[in-house]
Amino acid sequence: MQTKFTEKQLENPDVAESERILRKCVHCGFCTATCPTYVLLGDELDSPRGRIYLIKDMLENDRPATADVVQHIDRCLSCLACMTTCPSGVHYQHLIDHARVHVERTYSRPWDERAIRALLAAVLPYPSRFRLAMRLGAAMRPAAHLLPKRLGRLLAFVPSSQKGVRALFPRRNSSERVLTSFSSAPAPSSPRVAVLSGCVESVLAPQVHAAAVRLLSLAGAEVVSVPGCCGAIVHHLGREDANRRIARTLLARVRAEAEGHGLDAIAVTASGCGTHAKDYGYLFRGDAELAAPAAALAARVCDITEILDRLGLPEPTIRPGLTVAYHSACSMQHGQKVERPPRELLTRAGFVVKEIAEGHLCCGSAGTYNLLQPELAERLRERKLGHIRQAGADVVATGNIGCITQLRAASSPPVVHTVELLDWALGGPRPSALDS
Ligand code: SF4
Ligand code: SF4
Numbered sequence: 001m002q003t004k005f006t007e008k009q010l011e012n013p014d015v016a017e018s019e020r021i022l023r024k025c026v027h028c029g030f031c032t033a034t035c036p037t038y039v040l041l042g043d044e045l046d047s048p049r050g051r052i053y054l055i056k057d058m059l060e061n062d063r064p065a066t067a068d069v070v071q072h073i074d075r076c077l078s079c080l081a082c083m084t085t086c087p088s089g090v091h092y093q094h095l096i097d098h099a100r101v102h103v104e105r106t107y108s109r110p111w112d113e114r115a116i117r118a119l120l121a122a123v124l125p126y127p128s129r130f131r132l133a134m135r136l137g138a139a140m141r142p143a144a145h146l147l148p149k150r151l152g153r154l155l156a157f158v159p160s161s162q163k164g165v166r167a168l169f170p171r172r173n174s175s176e177r178v179l180t181s182f183s184s185a186p187a188p189s190s191p192r193v194a195v196l197s198g199c200v201e202s203v204l205a206p207q208v209h210a211a212a213v214r215l216l217s218l219a220g221a222e223v224v225s226v227p228g229c230c231g232a233i234v235h236h237l238g239r240e241d242a243n244r245r246i247a248r249t250l251l252a253r254v255r256a257e258a259e260g261h262g263l264d265a266i267a268v269t270a271s272g273c274g275t276h277a278k279d280y281g282y283l284f285r286g287d288a289e290l291a292a293p294a295a296a297l298a299a300r301v302c303d304i305t306e307i308l309d310r311l312g313l314p315e316p317t318i319r320p321g322l323t324v325a326y327h328s329a330c331s332m333q334h335g336q337k338v339e340r341p342p343r344e345l346l347t348r349a350g351f352v353v354k355e356i357a358e359g360h361l362c363c364g365s366a367g368t369y370n371l372l373q374p375e376l377a378e379r380l381r382e383r384k385l386g387h388i389r390q391a392g393a394d395v396v397a398t399g400n401i402g403c404i405t406q407l408r409a410a411s412s413p414p415v416v417h418t419v420e421l422l423d424w425a426l427g428g429p430r431p432s433a434l435d436s
Contacts, residue, residue, distance in 0.1 A: 001025045001052075005060055013286055014098055015059060021095045022056050024088050025049070031082035031092075036362045037075050040379055045072045048082035048092055055099045064106035073099050075373060077366040078236060080275075080334035084360070093335075094282065100238035113372075120368050121237055125229035125246055130203045134158055190222040191264040193307060194257050196250070196277070199229035201270050201401040207432070208401070211423035212269050212304045218426055219311035226253050226266075231283075232276035236367040247283060251290065254297055266297065267304045269419065271400040272367060275335030277301045303332065303399060304419055309341035316425035319350040324421065325393035326353050327384070327407065329400035330362045342399055342418045349425040351397075357387040365406035377406070385412050395434060397421055408433075 003019050010016045031048040032038045038047035045054065054069050065073070073096070082092050109117070123129045137158035144155050193216050197209050209225070216223045231246035257263055268274035281295030302310075324346055332338050346353050364370055364380030388396055389412055396415040398404060407415045420431040 001027060001056070003056065003060065009060075009062065014101075018055070018059055018095055018098045021091045022052065024090045025052055025086075026088050028087065030087060031085045031090075034081045034085045034360055036077060036079060036081065036364075036380055037376065039361065040376060041075075046075055048086075048090075051076055051099075052090070052092070052095065055095060058099070058102065065103040066107075070103050070107050070109075073103055075376060077330070077362045077364075077369050079330035079362040079366060081330065081360055081362070084334045084337075093279075097235070100236070101240045104238035104240075116372070117237055120371065121234045121239055121242060124233045124368070125199045125231070127199055127202050127227075130200065134203065190220055191311065192224070192262055193221040193265045193267050194224050194226045194254060194263050195267045195269065195304070196230065196273065197225050197227045198268075198270055198273055198401075199233070202227075204405065205401055205417065207429075208269050208417040208419060211417070211419040211428055212267065214423055214428050215304075215308055215313065215419055215426065216267065216311070219308055219313055221264075221307075221311060224257055224261075224263075226250070226257060228253055230268075230273045230277045232273050233367060235276060236369075244283065247280060247294075248290065250277075251280065251284075251294055251297060255293055258297075263300065265307050266301045267307045268301060269304045269399070269417065270402075271303055271329045271332035271336060271338070272402055274301060274303045275331040278336060303336060303338045303341070305341040305345055305399060306338055308345055308419075308422070313345065313348070313422065313426060316349045317427045318425055320421075320425060321350070322394040322421075323352040323354055323392070325356050325388055325391040325396045325413065326418075327356055327363065327388070327396050327398040327403055327415075328359055329398055329403045330366070332399050333360070338399075342397070345422055346397060346418060349422050351421060351425070354391045354393050356384070356391050358383070363403050363406050365400070365402035367402060370402075370406055381406055385409055388412055395421070395431075 001022050003022050005015060005019050010019060027049060029049050035047050044050040051072055054072055058065060058069055076096055078093070078096060080093055123133045137155050141155055141158060195209060195212050195216065201208055213223050213225065228250045229246050230250055231243040234246060235243040254263070254266060268277055278298050278301045280298040284290040284294035326343055326346065328339065343353050361383070362380055363384040364377035370377035384407065388407070393413055395413050396407060397418045398415065399418050404415050404417060414433040414436070416431040416433045424430050
């Protein structure tokens with residue numbers, strides 16, 4: 001694609017990078033067929049190619065984002081299916097990221113949108129605030145109809161049962177308990193693996209971290225837990241300063257671990273976070289101090305199933321005999337291109353793995369998308385749930401907390417994290433979602 005940026009504009013490294021990306025696009029349109037918003041809406045401007053044109057026009061003309069452009073950019077799930085499909089290697093991820101930052105800097109959203117986005121950015125990355133918000137949400141549920149519509153949607157995160165709400169406040173974090181018991185006596189030559197405990201997942205599903213720690217220990221690793229958000233949530237909201245601040249804190253924690261006793265790998269249990277952390281080299285590319293350590297960290301980041309596959313797990317101790325529909329999160333298949341390890345680990349652990357039709361299409365979770373674009377997210381969810389029911393499996397396994405919360409539905413099989421099933425087969429607890 002021809003571009004007409006000026007020399008002056010190209011002095012800005014972000015613009016220069018976007019220009020490189022834009023030039024690779026040959027307008028072929030292959031990407032439209034696998035774009036969920038184009039599939040739903042049939043509008044070229046809600047396809048990758050259409051958005052690329054809009055972004056090009058906005059950046060080339062140094063123009064503030066308009067309401068119309070923002071609408072099409074906001075509707076993008078950042079699912080990255082278009083990157084999997086594109087034959088020309090267009091790095092749409094970095095382009096849409098740049099566009100979101102440009103929107104954030106140049107466009108004034110209506111007050112209610114600003115309020116909800118500010119609330120999400122101020123709460124979700126911080127587990128203690130998120131827990132408190134869940135408790136407040138549970139108390140406010142009876143008055144949900146009195147809240148502004150957009151704020152009322154936030155209650156979708158709140159567990160529906162009292163038991164679920166109580167589980168948000170464990171007397172002691174279960175993952176810490178497990179970590180202590182498994183990391184006390186590592187073998188002398190064990191690989192040392194840090195597991196990121198994250199933000200939303202640590203509140204809504206702490207059992208995932210606990211299962212990951214147990215499995216890594218069974219695989220012979222010395223495990224350390226590193227707390228803190230990776231920045232992905234605020235990144236998708238276009239808040240680049242907050243993203244860098246949060247990522248810098250996590251980077252410092254991981255570096256302290258690596259410099260102390262060394263780290264062979266950094267395992268992530270939420271694939272959305274894994275995609276983001278694997279891109280830290282790009283995020284800090286212009287930072288003279290952090291560019292090298294960030295790239296070094298990113299090179300060691302892996303999805304939990306990648307490292308378990310590499311280390312090898314013992315034989316299962318029980319054979320649950322269940323069929324599992326594997327839902328590959330977009331961040332897993334398109335963001336990280338991790339396809340084989342989760343399926344193979346589940347098969348080796350004795351589960352019968354089934355594929356879900358239209359597996360390349362997003363379920364509508366996409367970070368905070370289901371809160372900010374609820375109508376489209378709901379249509380994608382229903383479409384996905386229909387295919388899940390057709391698969392006829394006993395349980396759905398996936399590797400991303402967003403998909404787990406998005407796909408839970410009374411009329412469908414339970415949805416659990418892949419490591420919960422693996423852990424169960426290897427002697428850990430039966431996933432509680434199987435009994436609810
Ligand atoms: S990231 Fe997903 S929703 Fe956005 S343009 Fe690409 S395929 Fe479409
Ligand atoms: S498939 Fe790639 S090259 Fe073709 S229109 Fe889409 S982004 Fe451009």
